[in-house]
Each structure stands twice: as structure tokens, then as C-alpha cells.
Amino acid sequence: MDQLHLFDNGQSSGLPVDLLEYHPYFFDENTSQELLDRLISTTPWEQRQVTMYGKKMLTPRLTAWFGNSGTDYSFTGTRYDPLPWTDDLLLIKKQIEPLSGLTFNSVLLNYYRNGNDSVAWHSDNEAVLGSHPVIASVSFGQTRAFEIRNKKDHGQKHTIRLENGSFLLMKGDLQVHWEHRIAKSKLPMKPRVNLTFRVIF
Numbered sequence: 044m045d046q047l048h049l050f051d052n053g054q055s056s057g058l059p060v061d062l063l064e065y066h067p068y069f070f071d072e073n074t075s076q077e078l079l080d081r082l083i084s085t086t087p088w089e090q091r092q093v094t095m096y097g098k099k100m101l102t103p104r105l106t107a108w109f110g111n112s113g114t115d116y117s118f119t120g121t122r123y124d125p126l127p128w129t130d131d132l133l134l135i136k137k138q139i140e141p142l143s144g145l146t147f148n149s150v151l152l153n154y155y156r157n158g159n160d161s162v163a164w165h166s167d168n169e170a171v172l173g174s175h176p177v178i179a180s181v182s183f184g185q186t187r188a189f190e191i192r193n194k195k196d197h198g199q200k201h202t203i204r205l206e207n208g209s210f211l212l213m214k215g216d217l218q219v220h221w222e223h224r225i226a227k228s229k230l231p232m233k234p235r236v237n238l239t240f241r242v243i244f
Contacts, residue, residue, distance in 0.1 A: 062221070064212040065203055066142070069181070070135075075208035079183035081131055082236045088154055091121045103227070104160040110149030114243040118169055125149060135181055136240060139210055143179045147240040155187065155225065158232035164192070164224045167213075171243050176218055180211040184235035191223045205237070 070078070088105035108116055108123035109132055116123045128136075136147055153162065167178055180189075182205040189211070193199035205211060225237075 061215040062213070062217045063203075064142075064214075066210040066212075067206050068208050069210035070138070070183070070208035072208065075183045078131055078135070079207075079234070079236055082152065082183065083154065083234060085129070086152060086154070087126065088152075093118075093121050102162075104162060105154040105156070107152040107154075108149070109152070110243065114149040116149065116151070116169070116171065116241075116243060123151075132238075135238065139179045139181060139240065142210070143177060143212055143240070145177055145179075145242055147179065147242055149243050150238050150240045153237045153239075155185070155232070155235040155237070157234070158228035158230060161227045162225045164222045166194070166218045166222045167239070167241070168218045172218075172241060173244055174219075175215065176241065177212070177214045178218075179240040180205070180213065181238045181240070182209050182211075182235060183207060183237075185233040187225050187228070187232070187235055189223060189225060191217075191221050194220055194222055 086107050088107055090105055091102050092099055093102055094100075106123075108125055109128055110116075110125035111128075112125070114125045116125075132150060136150070140146055155161070167176060172178075184207055186204050186206045189203045189205045191201050191203075203211065
């Protein structure tokens, strides 16, 4: 498996920059820890039942959906109605929008409690996101391996270690031709919260 090498300017090699931009330490350590603690303690987390590979199961992580009124979102057989924005979420959104070039109207929060929590291979390609969605991913807490692979050639794989306070921008054809996951880990893992900011049309 290829590893995306990260340079000091935050850009990643191994994949074209028109698909991925990685910015480590976008939020400083103290800010990241404060946001992690508040998000974990104040978010009304849910463990939803979803349909994966034709089977109903509980998501191996906790989730929450926030956004503007009317940005309801459905995937893997479950529907999310948006909770109202919080001050912390608006703060994060304001920080990442200039680099993203978009005004996001919604965000999905995922809480990975330990190494047993994960998300399976998938693409964020629902019709409400448009044909070529731009998705901004912010991570707080435990570093986890973000794997991507080509849909037609699974031998084309890459891994980015999403660090505490990091910002990853997914864009271009990434959701069309690639899929991604956070795999389970046998190593001890501390809590992690990931936020993926989106535009619902």
C-alpha cells in the first residue's frame, strides 16, 4: 500500500492535488483538545441502524447531523434531519471555508470511541451532494488511517494519517472514481471525532 507523503506546506503527494489537499495541524493542539472534549460531551450522539451489503446493522461509531433547515440527508437506508448549528461548529466552519472555496450548509459528525469503531469502504456520492462534491474533513483526537482505493482497480491504494487538528479537502473526481474507509484497529485507540462539512443541494 502506498503512503501519501506529507510536505511542510500541507499538500500531499501520490495523488493529484485536484483530488485531495491535506493540512496537518490546521487547528493548534490546545484548541483541538478543547473542541474534542466539548464535541464529545455536548453532541447528542446516536448509533443508527443502517443497511450495508443488504444487511441491517448498527453503525460501528456514533453519529450526528447538523445543518441549515432543509438539509436532511439519507444514506445507507437511514435519514438524518439536521440539528441546529452550534457555536463550535460555526467556528470550525468559518475557519475552513476560505480554503475550501465554499459555504457549507451541513456537517456529519462521527465519533470513533476506540479502535473497534470504523467506517466501511464507501463513496460520498448521494445525489443531493451533486455530481462532484467537495467535502471538508476535520479531525480531532486520535490519529487514524484514512485509506482510499480506486473503485475499478483496488490495487491502487493510498493511506493518509489524519492527525489531531488536521483538515483534509476532498474534491474533483475523488467521490466518482475512489472510495475510502477508516478501518478497525487492533492497536489501542483513544477517542476521535471527525467532521465532514458538505453542501446539500
